[in-house]
Amino acid sequence: MLAALVDRYGPPEVLVIREVPAPEPGPEQVLVQIHASVVTPSDVAFRNGELWIARLFSGPFKPRLPILGDAFAGTVVRVGAGVTRFAVGDRVAGSTGPELGAHAQFAAVDQHGAIVKLPEAAAFGAAAGVCDGGLTALPFLRDHGRVEPGQHVLINGASGSIGSTAVQLARAMGAVVTGVTSTGNLALVRSLGADRVIDYTAEDFTAADAAYDVIFDTVGKSSFARCHHALKPDGIYLSPTPILSTSMLRKTGRRARFAATGLRKPADKAADLIRLFDWVRTGKLRIVVEGEYRLADIAAAHARVESGHKVGAIVVNMSVTSMEP
Ligand SMILES: NC(=O)c1ccc[n+]([C@@H]2O[C@H](COP(=O)([O-])OP(=O)(O)OC[C@H]3O[C@@H](n4cnc5c(N)ncnc54)[C@H](OP(=O)(O)O)[C@@H]3O)[C@@H](O)[C@H]2O)c1
Missing domain, CATH: 3.90.180.10 (Medium-chain alcohol dehydrogenases, catalytic domain)
Known part of the structure; x- marks a missing residue:
């Protein structure tokens, strides 16, 4: 081969x-x-x-x-x-x-x-994409962020693989979603269902005051230290790129989490893939x-x-x- x-x-x-x-x-x-x-x-x-x-x-x-x-x-x-x-x-x-x-x-x-x-109609290219961004976005938002309806969730890197999936999943979980990307990708992120978009070339999302329950920096361009004022007092900062341990970073009830989703049990990934492909099949998730x-x-x-x-x-x-x- x-x-x-x-x-x-x-x-x-x-x-x-x-x-x-x-x-x-x-x-x-x-x-x-x-x-x-x-x-x-x-x-x-x-x-x-x-x-x-x-x-x-x-x-x-x-x-x-x-x-x-x-x-x-x-x-x-x-x-x-x-x-x-x-x-x-x-x-x-x-x-x-x-x-x-x-x-x-x-x-x-x-x-x-x-x-x-x-599923019958799934194209191979998009299907491989599900197994990339989906298998990281879902466990972060569901298991670590524990996103609930009505919560305010900010997705940084909202046009990337994890980010574009995370915007849609957070929205499907009932959250009010803010997506952060650059000027050229604002329309795309809006089309994925973001309630609000921020152009990082014009506005610094970390300057917000206690605005978000969850900040998911899918591309690791910020830090918990920079984001913690933008989190609500019991808010959580999520990152798929390594950060210092939660205990070292715990500040005033706000928490930070890193997880290596690639190392999850294969059976857990398979169960998530079934969910993700079901959302693709029913049009709730677009890769x-x-x-x-x-x-x-x-x-x-x-x-x-x-x-x-x-x-x-x-x-x-x-x-x-x-x-x-
Ligand atoms: N922990 C784990 O188990 C795990 C698993 C999978 C992936 N990861 C990691 O997760 C990260 C993201 O992966 P990915 O595939 O989703 O990334 P990606 O698709 O390569 O991210 C690209 C996107 O990032 C955006 N971006 C670039 N600079 C930015 C900035 N300063 N602010 C906001 N957005 C910015 C870009 O938007 P613009 O073009 O508009 O700038 C672009 O659309 C990688 O570091 C990857 O290694 C970790």
Whole structure:
């Protein structure tokens, strides 16, 4: 199979497309032919090696896992002898988890892992996008933010993968939602259901006074210290990028939380995927996809993600024909 490999840290050009053996599914595994995956800021961090925290996971001197990528959507092409939940031909989507490996044409996935059947009409690109932003936005807002109807929720980075999903989920949870983005993305964030939008190039949302129950900085551009006056007295600051521990940051009843959603139990992710795809099916959740790249152009996809300004998900199309010029 073809895969994008990274065997040393560096710029997008270190990625090479190479033929490697396809994985052999074990008795409890399905072999998925991947049609679409996404490139995320985590893939960029594991490829450029610039963050020490990323190297803690992916290897101090060279990448431990040469094939990056987590979210996938595709078709089951083989099943192990003990597989009962899936059959050849099923359209599926999911997350390969910490072992990555989704930037390839095939992946072996545990039948009890983070994998679900896709609704009939779901497109593979958007489905992979659900497994990216959805699997982070949902646990943050539901489990850590415990968002309730009528609460005021601010989403910073509202045009990104996590942010564009979070705006819609917070709204579906009954919150009054403020989305923060730059001028060019204001209309998009409004169209996702934000009650109010803030252009960060013109206004500093952290200057608000006790306005929000939840501030979810999906892109880690602020800090709890800067945001705590903008939180209500028992408000919570959420960040998917590492912050100091909650106890160190606890201030006057306001709290801060970081969580590594990628490390959640696969079964919990699968249960969330069923919910997320149901919301997609019923039109409550729209996955924003900025563009689709061929596997041959994955370096360009990385460069776009590395810019820090992608809108929604950047999809990579893994089909064989995508290698043709
Ligand atoms: N904790 C976990 O388990 C976990 C899981 C997944 C991801 N993450 C992390 O979560 C972060 C977000 O991921 P993502 O894929 O959602 O990011 P993303 O899609 O790459 O975010 C891009 C968006 O950020 C916006 N942005 C850039 N600068 C901004 C600023 N100063 N203020 C407000 N918005 C700004 C951009 O809007 P403009 O173009 O308008 O500026 C753009 O639309 C990444 O750091 C990722 O590594 C953590």
